[in-house]
Amino acid sequence: MVFLLRRLAFYVAALFVAITLNFFIPRLMPGDPSARIIASFQGRLNEAQVEAIRKSYGLTGSLWEQYVTYLGSVARLDFGISTVQFPEPTASLLFYGATWTLVLVGIAIFFAFIIGSMMGIHAAWNRGRFFDSVFTPINVMLNAFTPAVVALLLFYAFSLQLKWFPLGRAHDPSLMPGFDLQFIGSVLYHATLPVLSIFLVSFGGWHLGMRNVMINLLNEDFVILARAKGLSDRRVRYRYVARNAILPQITSLALSVGFLLGGALVTEQVFNYPGLGKFTFTAIQSRDFSFIQGQLLLLTMSVLVANLLSDIANVILDPRLRKG
Incomplete structure (x- = not known):
């Protein structure tokens, strides 16, 4: 039983590290997921609509606020909205x-x-x-x-x-x-x-x-x-x-x-x-x-x-x- 508990603790830690890397790596890349959706409207969106789209992808607020929001979304099995089949979850x-x-x-x-x-x-x-x-x-x-x-x-x-x-x-x-x-x-x-x-x-x-x-x-x-x-x-x-x-x-x-x-x-x-x-x-x-x-x-x-x-x-x- 001790062996399994030790292994379970290791897997939980590994999952937390994977979630963290999964959050930060895309944000280190140029651009963001919402850019493609916003560009498809060819400038017909106002500032509030652009902000709403960015918020739906968890891109508003500081990096720490985005990270906390992302952890909550993962806990709810909410991985955001697909950009290819927008607005399909x-x-x-x-x-x-x-x-x-x-x-x-x-x-x-x-x-x-x-x-x-x-x-x-x-x-x-x-x-x-x-x-x-x-x-x-x-x-x-x-x-x-x-x-x-x-x-x-x-x-x-x-x-x-x-x-x-x-x-x-x-x-x-x-x-x-x-x-x-x-x-x-x-x-x-x-x-x-x-x-x-x-x-x-x-x-x-x-x-x-x-x-x-x-x-x-x-x-x-x-x-x-x-x-x-x-x-x-x-x-x-x-x-x-x-x-x-x-x-x-x-x-x-x-x-x-x-x-x-x-x-x-x-x-x-x-x-x-x-x-x-x-x-x-x-x-x-x-x-x-x-x-x-x-x-x-x-x-x-x-x-x-x-x-x-x-x-x-x-x-x-x-x-x-x-x-x-």
Whole structure:
């Protein structure tokens, strides 16, 4: 419990630092988010209207007053107003984009972690044999590909040439969103290639990581003792070796959240998928600082929450941490 409280305090401090940097960095850059909106009216605004627009973006008062106002807005999950889709609140755009990104990244992470880890366990237990000799080099090769290359290859082959999958969107535009089989089927159909592109560049890493850790553990004393006691291979493999080898994998899973979300940015752009990546790309092009700030803060919070969950999982799986 002390371990978790110490880690929780660290993550709270890290989140506070991220919020502070997220406030000051855009203000050190030339210009401000309201300038684009004010310029679009071509001088037809009076002084009171200009001040109202600047106030809506939290740009009035001293820097300290702006900072305090910003902290209060973050606590209310109010990230301001988008300049690209003015006057749409940034929070609603983030929620919409995050929902679709979670569909992609969530499905891809789940299958990549499970399949990659199971393949790593089998390859390590049968190292040097057919399965290990064939699939380990293939996964090394796949792990070297970038999300952009895989996404473009899949899009070109299966969407442009074979026309097996749609060119974009998250679902059929003629369907109304809802929890019915037709809509869910359309969502899964449109997400197949984006999910597959993220899966292909990530599951090889779980395979290689699990295989390498397990190989290092196979000659440990507790494994030799388990075999000497006459325990079955299945029990030694999963209860003794894999259970210990999975701990670094869980930590790596939490650390990879930021990388996978970054990969989703490229993938969503290639497949015209309406997730955080596509919205962020548009926001960068249009200098929508409110959305960029909100997205960076959301990404930071996601990584911190993922790391906290990995700490909890490690405490559950590793009795040494509970005793400590």
